Amino acid sequence: MNVALVTETWPPEVNGVAHTLERLTEGLRQRGHRVQVIRPRQVLDRPVAGPRHAMSPEDVTLPGIAIPGYRGLRMGLPSTRRLRRLWRHSPPDVAYIATEGPLGHAALAVARQLGIPVASGFHTRFDGYARHYGLGLLTLPVRRLLRRFHNRCGATLVPTRALAEELREQGFLRVGVLARGVDTRRFTPARRSRTLRGQWGASGPVPVVIHVGRLAAEKNLDLVIAAFRAIQAARPDARLVLVGDGPQRERLARAHPDVIFAGQQTGQALAQHYASADLFLFPSTSETFGNVVIEAMASGLPVLAFDTAAAHEHLVDGVSGVRVSLTGARRVDEQAFVRAARELADHPEQWPLLGARAREHASTLDWSEVIGGFESVLVQLVQTEARDAHASAHG
Template sequence: MWSQPHIESPGPCRTRLHLALVTETWPPEVNGVAHTLARLVEGMRERGHRVQVARPRQPGEVARPCGAGDESVACDHLLAGLPLPGYSGLRMGLPARRRLQALWSEDRPDAVYIATEGPLGHAALRAARRLGIPVASGFHTHFDGYARYYGVGWLTPLVRAVLRRFHNRCDVTLAPTGALAHTLAAQGFQRVRVMARGVDTRRFTPARRSSRLRQQWGAATATSVVLYVGRLAPEKNLALVVDAFRAIQAARPDARLVVVGDGPSRTELERANPDAIFTGQQVGQALAQHYASADLFLFPSTSETFGNVVIEAMASGLPVLAFDSAAAHEHVTSGVSGARVPLTGTASEDAAAFVGAAGALAQDPEAWREMGRQARAHARGLDWVEVVAEFESQCLGILKEGRDASPAMDG
């Protein structure tokens, strides 16, 4: 049977949870999943819950001791991991079922949240099931959609089947948008619910616009600066960033393209586009300045479950050009805060439509400013406080439901 949560009154929520969060990505790694998880953990601790994070040890990292007390403190359980091929700085966790099972037998959490479906995530699911601990999972990454970008599209059904089996053995799977939840349900994923994403509008704000940074980019006051932020990898559809920019450049010859991020595609992109500015990864205030100092944000990826960069750009006062999916579908309004390009399912037609939309925007750059104001106004309503409250509610929900028949255990 499941353990009972600690009933106290530590803050906004009367039920104080002991939550174990398992992930194979964590700051200072730079990606949307790591950022989202850090905000969830911070928010849950602020609400009085005890959260312990199990994750791979990062290079040079020294573990801090974790006690079994019920105080709401930062506590990480560092486990073995390996570098992820092709992604400098990212780690892949190794199977650790016995260690997690021993850890949770001694210091039993009320619930486990598994954020990644790698070897560590699978081990955590098996350990939790053996101990009868309820499990929530997050669908943070479209791993099933990545296969076609790496020349092994035939693997997509197999990868999807593995993901489906994994998530269907959890008590709830949290998806970032209603559209994705509907898609997953149609693919046979069970017990899928929506947990939105938030943005820090105090960090990402037009007030961080920097004339000095624009000068470094060779941009005068009236120069149109087009921005991309994200991993530089095949699944991000980066050729379309360049093609869309060239359409803008045809109408605005002095326009500048700034690319923020790193990854396996960077070298080839830099070689092919010597007039573009590649800044590498940016974090914190520097990242916020890069957003705010641009004028238009391009995001042509179709592989996202959400795309935090879209709402970060909006919070920074940028209109967004993106396909009508994930975060853009939820938050961008064409002609008001940017432009959404419908997806037809035909790659060549979709690419042509995206480039056409970029060219259309380039005809009226003066309108970008007003669209940026509207984007900022919308982003101000995406508060992390509400997102954390929903996450808390979902964790409490799987405790209250207390299924008599939980999903089948591994042998």
């Protein structure tokens, strides 16, 4: 197939959406499909990129603008005329639109005008983000906008069964599940580093608690701190490592000088950070999935998380970590999360077994199956479009 993938985020930007799209693109190309990535020109674009991030000759970069509060990320401009010229000259068999920004809306409009079948990805809960930035009144309008966008597509792909059911209840149509995989050769307990632990002041049996993610309001970082303080009450020598960067970093660093801020990490360095810790805390409920949860599991870490997204799908309570239930209307019970952290701190002898079971489950999450499922969805859309065109031509 000739596939157009439209996205407003792409490596070397560091986030779960960019990582997932790169893996899907690599997988389709390895299966013999031509994939044209269409995205905004990035702040992080470099003259010489590594082999994983190198652009293919058919890829297209378009103008973009900076996203306020998200340093290093850009939002695509509509570029409707450019897309129309591009796809009239060389139409793709199918388009996958991964983001619902101005570029994504333009791509959907042009694809429908030209009769190109479209699948979309529901990668980010923009409706949920509104309340984290004091814009709770926009939650329902944003949700209506998202629903209208996705219902104009031939399929909308989400990462979990629970999210698929939730969107169906909200009136989203043609919703399917496309799971996520994890690279267990990269994320593995074998990357544990005594040197790195020494840099953290965690020699010997000192427990290291870690969180990986953007340091932003929607990640519920104050609860990471509160849970760590509960662990610290039982283990005063415990260390907390925050991996990532973002607008909350300066505030947190001022308030908590004993916390280790490791900054943004990628590749082998990121894998070493996971594997060199002992427990992963993830109190965010704003994710559609949360790749970091299964990366931590693959690294042999027990995970403490709310019962949603990746944790709901893959974490078994009391077996590979601890899941904390959400209350009514999907509200977080912060006290329950802190209590669970303290209970884990009281039984550190259980952590290695929980982590081993987490690793065992993560080993089943193979990217090749995910890519095969993605390929099947795109093939089905192409075949359906061809049947419909044939039926229309023959009355």
